[in-house]
Amino acid sequence: xxxxxxxxxxxxxxxxxxxxxxxxxxxxxxxxxxxxxxxxxxxxxxxxxxxxxxxxxxxxxxxxxxxxxxxxxxxxxxxxxxxxxxxxxxxxxxxxxxxxxxxxxxxxxxxxxxxxxxxxxxxxxxxxxxxxxxxxxxxxxxxxxxxxxxxxxxxxxxxxxxxxxxxxxxxxxxxxxxxxxxxxxxxxxxxxxxxxxxxxxxxxxxxxxxxxxxxxxxxxxxxxxxxxxxxxxxxxxxxxxxxxxxxxxxxxxxxxxxxxxxxxxxxxxxxxxxxxx
Numbered sequence: 001x002x003x004x005x006x007x008x009x010x011x012x013x014x015x016x017x018x019x020x021x022x023x024x025x026x027x028x029x030x031x032x033x034x035x036x037x038x039x040x041x042x043x044x045x046x047x048x049x050x051x052x053x054x055x056x057x058x059x060x061x062x063x064x065x066x067x068x069x070x071x072x073x074x075x076x077x078x079x080x081x082x083x084x085x086x087x088x089x090x091x092x093x094x095x096x097x098x099x100x101x102x103x104x105x106x107x108x109x110x111x112x113x114x115x116x117x118x119x120x121x122x123x124x125x126x127x128x129x130x131x132x133x134x135x136x137x138x139x140x141x142x143x144x145x146x147x148x149x150x151x152x153x154x155x156x157x158x159x160x161x162x163x164x165x166x167x168x169x170x171x172x173x174x175x176x177x178x179x180x181x182x183x184x185x186x187x188x189x190x191x192x193x194x195x196x197x198x199x200x201x202x203x204x205x206x207x208x209x210x211x212x213x214x215x216x217x218x219x220x221x222x223x224x225x226x227x228x229x230x231x232x233x234x235x236x237x238x239x240x241x242x243x244x245x246x247x248x249x250x251x252x253x254x255x256x257x258x259x260x261x262x263x264x265x266x267x268x269x270x271x272x273x274x275x276x277x
Contacts, residue, residue, distance in 0.1 A: 027080045031073055038069035055124070060117060060142070105160070109143045112159035116140065126171035127235070130157060171235060175208060178231050178241045182249050183224035185259040190217070190225075196252045197229050204244045206237040224261035 042065050046058060117140065122128050126137050128147065135149035144158045170176055184193050197215045201207040213231040220226075229249075233241040253260055 034072055109159045112163040113142050116159050116162055122169045126169055129168040130165045175232050176235050176238050180229045180245045183226050183261055185224045185261045188258055200248055206233050206241050208232045223263050
């Protein structure tokens with residue numbers, strides 16, 4: 001059955017009335033008021049938290065408010081259109097349970113993300129170590145953090161792993177200790193070796209005088225006597241100090257005829273054994 005011009009005219013005459021347009025304008029007005037209200041709240045919160053919390057927490061609060069604003073607008077539209085919201089709420093509850101079981105890991109990461117942000121154990125730009133991953137924090141998000149490793153790779157670490165792991169923040173303090181292990185052969189003049197090592201801070205300007213550097217004789221190993229040398233420097237000088245100490249020990253020990261041993265095996269032939277001539 002076709003639709004003629006008269007039917008179309010009747011439809012517009014019956015539906016496009018002044019109350020209809022008033023209802024549309026009223027809905028648009030309410031949506032604009034809600035939008036402007038949340039816009040003002042978000043802007044005010046950003047200004048209030050600018051120097052009080054980290055940018056990551058600011059972004060988190062902003063996103064929560066944006067989603068809340070969207071939800072309020074949708075509920076307002078449904079109510080204005082006469083749609084029964086309770087049916088949607090019930091369906092959403094059932095769907096939420098199903099999704100919850102399917103997304104336990106994601107939910108756990110999001111909850112862990114709140115603790116990561118609240119704890120403030122590190123911030124963007126800090127150098128951290130978590131298990132065998134070391135690098136600078138690039139971003140802190142709802143689900144995970146991203147770390148740029150020392151070889152230039154971007155590693156995504158779930159927030160749940162961050163919370164459960166033993167995390168080291170090398171940027172939390174301005175200075176960092178450098179440890180260098182070395183061995184000397186048995187029979188080495190220990191006083192001489194100690195004197196050479198304790199003179200190293202005078203040759204490397206990046207090593208701090210306070211805390212004072214020191215060394216420890218740590219073990220009698222198979223090939224020699226082990227020593228650990230400790231020195232402190234600024235975070236940004238860590239690699240410079242580590243490399244300089246390593247090279248300088250080799251140079252100074254060589255000049256002083258101090259042998260750095262390596263694993264070896266001495267084989268003695270019994271002259272009275274069966275195969276000996």
